[in-house]
Amino acid sequence: MSWSEIQPLLSQGFLDTLYMVGWSTLIAVLIGLPLGVLLVLTDRGGLLGNAPVNKVVGAIVNIGRSLPFIILLIALIPFTRFLVGSFIGPTAAIVPLAIGAIPFFARLVESAVREVDKGLVEAVQAMGGGTPTVVFKALLPQALPSLVAGLTTTVIVLIGYSAMAGTVGGGGLGSVAVQYGYQRFETSVMIATVVALIVIVTAVQLVGDAVVRGVAAHRGGAAGGAAGASGRLARLGRGRTVAVTAAVVVPLALIGYGLGTGGDDKQTLKVAASPTPHAEILEYVEKNLAKKEGLKLDIRKFNDYVVPNTATESGEVDANFFQHKPYLDDFNEKKNTHIEPVVNVELEPLALYSKKAGDLKDLTAGKTVAVPNDSTNEGRALHLLADNGVIELKSGAGAEATLGDVTDDKGLNFKELEAASVPRALDDVDAAVINGNYAVDTGLNPSKDALAAEKVKGNPYANFLAVKDGNQDDPRIKKLAKLLNSDEVKHFIENKYKGGIAPAFGPVGS
Amino acid sequence: MRPGAAATARHLGELQHATERTAPSCALSARPAWAYGSPHTPTNNGNTVITTQDLTKVYRTRDREVTALDGVNLHVREGEVFGVVGQSGAGKSSLIRCVNLLERPTSGTVTVDGQDLTALAGKGNDKRAGRELRAARGRIGMVFQHFNLLSSRTVLGNVELPLEILGHSGQERTRKARELLDLVGLADKANTHPAQLSGGQKQRVGIARALAGDPKVLLSDEATSALDPETTRSVLQLLRDLNKQLGLTVLLITHEMEVVKAVCDSAALMKNGRFTESGTVPGLLATPGSELARELFPVGGVPSAPGRTVVDVTFHGETTTEPVISKLSRTYNVDISILGAAMDTVAGKQVGRMRIELPGSFEDNVVPIGFLREQGLTVDVAAVAGSPGLPVPDDGGRRGPEDVRVEEGAK
Numbered sequence: 001m002s003w004s005e006i007q008p009l010l011s012q013g014f015l016d017t018l019y020m021v022g023w024s025t026l027i028a029v030l031i032g033l034p035l036g037v038l039l040v041l042t043d044r045g046g047l048l049g050n051a052p053v054n055k056v057v058g059a060i061v062n063i064g065r066s067l068p069f070i071i072l073l074i075a076l077i078p079f080t081r082f083l084v085g086s087f088i089g090p091t092a093a094i095v096p097l098a099i100g101a102i103p104f105f106a107r108l109v110e111s112a113v114r115e116v117d118k119g120l121v122e123a124v125q126a127m128g129g130g131t132p133t134v135v136f137k138a139l140l141p142q143a144l145p146s147l148v149a150g151l152t153t154t155v156i157v158l159i160g161y162s163a164m165a166g167t168v169g170g171g172g173l174g175s176v177a178v179q180y181g182y183q184r185f186e187t188s189v190m191i192a193t194v195v196a197l198i199v200i201v202t203a204v205q206l207v208g209d210a211v212v213r214g215v216a217a218h219r220g221g222a223a224g225g226a227a228g229a230s231g232r233l234a235r236l237g238r239g240r241t242v243a244v245t246a247a248v249v250v251p252l253a254l255i256g257y258g259l260g261t262g263g264d265d266k267q268t269l270k271v272a273a274s275p276t277p278h279a280e281i282l283e284y285v286e287k288n289l290a291k292k293e294g295l296k297l298d299i300r301k302f303n304d305y306v307v308p309n310t311a312t313e314s315g316e317v318d319a320n321f322f323q324h325k326p327y328l329d330d331f332n333e334k335k336n337t338h339i340e341p342v343v344n345v346e347l348e349p350l351a352l353y354s355k356k357a358g359d360l361k362d363l364t365a366g367k368t369v370a371v372p373n374d375s376t377n378e379g380r381a382l383h384l385l386a387d388n389g390v391i392e393l394k395s396g397a398g399a400e401a402t403l404g405d406v407t408d409d410k411g412l413n414f415k416e417l418e419a420a421s422v423p424r425a426l427d428d429v430d431a432a433v434i435n436g437n438y439a440v441d442t443g444l445n446p447s448k449d450a451l452a453a454e455k456v457k458g459n460p461y462a463n464f465l466a467v468k469d470g471n472q473d474d475p476r477i478k479k480l481a482k483l484l485n486s487d488e489v490k491h492f493i494e495n496k497y498k499g500g501i502a503p504a505f506g507p508v509g510s
Numbered sequence: 511m512r513p514g515a516a517a518t519a520r521h522l523g524e525l526q527h528a529t530e531r532t533a534p535s536c537a538l539s540a541r542p543a544w545a546y547g548s549p550h551t552p553t554n555n556g557n558t559v560i561t562t563q564d565l566t567k568v569y570r571t572r573d574r575e576v577t578a579l580d581g582v583n584l585h586v587r588e589g590e591v592f593g594v595v596g597q598s599g600a601g602k603s604s605l606i607r608c609v610n611l612l613e614r615p616t617s618g619t620v621t622v623d624g625q626d627l628t629a630l631a632g633k634g635n636d637k638r639a640g641r642e643l644r645a646a647r648g649r650i651g652m653v654f655q656h657f658n659l660l661s662s663r664t665v666l667g668n669v670e671l672p673l674e675i676l677g678h679s680g681q682e683r684t685r686k687a688r689e690l691l692d693l694v695g696l697a698d699k700a701n702t703h704p705a706q707l708s709g710g711q712k713q714r715v716g717i718a719r720a721l722a723g724d725p726k727v728l729l730s731d732e733a734t735s736a737l738d739p740e741t742t743r744s745v746l747q748l749l750r751d752l753n754k755q756l757g758l759t760v761l762l763i764t765h766e767m768e769v770v771k772a773v774c775d776s777a778a779l780m781k782n783g784r785f786t787e788s789g790t791v792p793g794l795l796a797t798p799g800s801e802l803a804r805e806l807f808p809v810g811g812v813p814s815a816p817g818r819t820v821v822d823v824t825f826h827g828e829t830t831t832e833p834v835i836s837k838l839s840r841t842y843n844v845d846i847s848i849l850g851a852a853m854d855t856v857a858g859k860q861v862g863r864m865r866i867e868l869p870g871s872f873e874d875n876v877v878p879i880g881f882l883r884e885q886g887l888t889v890d891v892a893a894v895a896g897s898p899g900l901p902v903p904d905d906g907g908r909r910g911p912e913d914v915r916v917e918e919g920a921k
């Protein structure tokens with residue numbers, strides 16, 4: 001990808017990251033700070049020594065800290081929905097991010113406050129100060145440098161967590177790196193986002209350190225003692241400027257951005273999509289075709305295959321575009337949802353590739369073939385191999401056939417890998433069944449390089465636009481369906497994906 | 511410096527008379543318990559501002575109990591500097607922290623300026639101090655060994671803190687804090703941070719801060735223990751000046767006898783959570799067998815031969831100028847050797863101490879010793895190795911001229 005293509009991804013990712021990390025940091029501080037202080041105060045021998053409260057708060061904090069973030073993200077979906085009315089998008093991602101960061105920050109606050117000399121507490125008490133005075137006039141100001149250092153660490157951890165926000169359509173630099181770099185082999189994008197992340201993390205650390213040093217110098221600690229008075233003043237001035245500027249600019253920018261993304265237009269059609277190719281096709285439609293039809297699209301990208309359907313079912317998005325019929329049928333049945341396909345758009349045909357064999361006949365006994373390991377893709381891969389006579393399957397083997405259904409493997413060995421990783425393994429095996437989109441991303445050309453490929457016509461794995469049952473006749477949906485099956489989109493798909501993804505228009509067969 | 515300052519700050523070794531001085535460190539008393547007089551309560555001349563009644567403090571940790579205070583009766587009179595001395599772990603800090611209820615006493619009462627503070631303490635397990643107790647604390651100043659200044663604030667800010675707690679307005683605070691800094695001689699340091707001050711300057715800030723609430727009472731927990739001798743003297747001088755100028759009552763605890771000698775009007779010796787002696791400093795010095803007196807004013811000297819009686823004689827005020835020893839020698843025709851002697855100013859008064867040796871056993875010397883007592887001296891038969899160290903008949907003359915209480919040593 002060229003820089004002009006990467007640049008908007010980066011700036012959008014940066015804004016999303018800033019938005020999510022900024023707000024979640026703010027919330028983590030607002031809640032984590034009192035919690036951390038409470039942990040110190042209620043501890044045995046503390047000002048409010050209260051063992052039950054201390055134990056309960058400590059336990060909650062520990063549970064919060066031990067949950068892997070991705071689990072927290074999913075577990076909090078009902079809570080997030082209750083809080084912000086939706087569990088998708090950058091705003092919703094703030095909830096799990098903040099909740100993940102609260103216990104983390106609280107422990108850092110606790111240890112920072114514990115470091116404060118007990119003598120100071122005693123001095124304030126001896127003056128007649130109560131607990132609030134001790135906290136606000138002694139503990140917090142004295143712990144300030146450690147608190148700032150803890151805040152820096154928290155922000156950096158949140159930047160890391162926010163990479164997982166892609167699961168709930170939060171976007172951000174981390175999820176750009178995963179979507180483009182890992183899943184699409186756009187190494188240039190991955191490098192650019194990773195560099196951007198390194199720059200941001202470094203900048204956060206530098207600013208944090210500068211503020212800590214500024215405070216220490218201001219208080220005449222070791223750093224300040226050595227330097228001359230003028231140098232100290234200069235540094236103090238700079239430290240303050242940085243701190244004040246950050247304190248003013250960051251929240252303002254966040255609020256502004258939040259309002260920007262918060263705009264919710266009834267006319268706008270919200271569509272959940274996988275980043276590639278679905279969101280790209282939708283973006284093409286939005287940019288080039290939608291305006292003429294008076295249609296506005298709000299495209300939400302998801303790395304995950306569950307959330308787009310649940311969000312469609314709950315009405316948080318109006319439609320989705322990422323799945324095929326076998327997957328949807330299974331989903332509707334298992335999750336008791338009522339999602340209905342509207343129109344087929346494209347197919348990512350599976351094909352068999354090889355760097356060693358020039359022909360199907362070269363796949364003789366002892367050779368190794370890699371196949372995707374998820375049930376749908378593995379079934380598709382085995383059917384593709386069977387249709388081309390490479391193996392034989394049990395008669396009646398369903399869509400989700402497994403290696404157990406192979407009746408004659410012709411002496412081949414199979415290696416099951418995650419679909420996105422199969423292309424990476426191509427050099428290490430004799431042949432591999434690869435999804436079209438991944439194949440194109442690795443530089444393979446399905447029409448030229450494939451030894452065998454799925455047929456487009458009548459293929460049940462075509463991806464379609466889907467809505468909650470009852471919304472099929474929404475005029476906006478109808479417009480979108482029409483546009484998705486237009487000649488322009490056909491050309492766009494053919495030109496852009498070069499056979500890795502094929503247009504597969506028309507009604508969805510049952 | 512005021513004229514009195516030089517005297518107060520005088521070194522121990524500074525001899526005014528041509529008396530020879532030997533000053534080995536004096537080991538704590540080997541004196542038998544029966545040598546002490548029976549306890550008696552001090553008469554109350556002047557108002558008592560700090561009183562503790564049967565104060566006990568027991569620390570309970572998971573596996574053991576420590577009795578830090580074991581029935582302490584403290585009486586500090588208005589306008590005096592009262593020193594509590596004792597070795598580390600004796601319970602001094604526990605005592606001073608009980609006075610403003612930073613530590614809640616296990617039993618007993620604490621009265622400061624007529625107010626029973628123990629009655630204000632929270633009930634049960636509630637460790638929070640109620641409004642009344644906090645208000646009372648605001649009227650008691652406290653200075654600490656490690657200063658306990660906030661590094662997050664300037665010197666001025668530190669002195670303003672108690673004023674903030676008292677609810678003074680911004681301008682009023684600054685004015686008052688500057689005044690206090692001026693009082694302790696740090697007006698020019700108002701805008702620096704504590705980290706840039708020397709130990710002595712920090713303690714001056716600590717004192718200024720302690721005075722912010724116009725306290726009647728100042729508590730000092732080893733305020734000079736982290737300072738070098740020179741700085742110690744100047745800080746003690748400041749305390750003394752404040753005591754004189756403001757009529758401030760000071761309760762200070764220390765493990766250094768020098769401190770007691772330099773500033774205290776009264777003192778108590780603490781051991782294992784109890785006062786073994788307490789009284790005015792002159793009174794203690796006049797008390798035979800007083801361990802504090804011996805510690806305050808050690809005289810050394812070893813008897814020249816066995817079978818001789820060694821006697822420690824303490825001179826006070828008038829008697830310092832009397833040629834008592836030569837009178838004794840002439841009157842009873844005895845050869846007296848002076849083993850050691852020292853002269854010093856204690857609590858602003860001249861005191862001399864001398865260790866003399868009389869030939870013969872104690873019984874042989876009952877009459878000369880009686881003579882010395884008649885002259886108004888405190889006479890103590892020293893328990894020195896080689897000396898018979900026989901009991902002194904308990905006649906009324908052993909009682910010191912002022913309130914002194916010497917309790918039996920704690921077990």
Ligand SMILES: Nc1ncnc2c1ncn2[C@@H]1O[C@H](COP(=O)(O)OP(=O)(O)O)[C@@H](O)[C@H]1O
Pocket residue numbers: 569570571576577578596597598599600601602603604605
């Ligand atoms: N908070 C506490 N918990 C348990 N024991 C304590 C505590 N504070 C003091 N002590 C014990 O009480 C005794 C007296 O201590 P302290 O009052 O600090 O003596 P001092 O100030 O004379 O050195 C010591 O044995 C000490 O270990």
Ligand SMILES: [Mg+2]
Pocket residue numbers: 602603604732
């Ligand atoms: Mg102590």
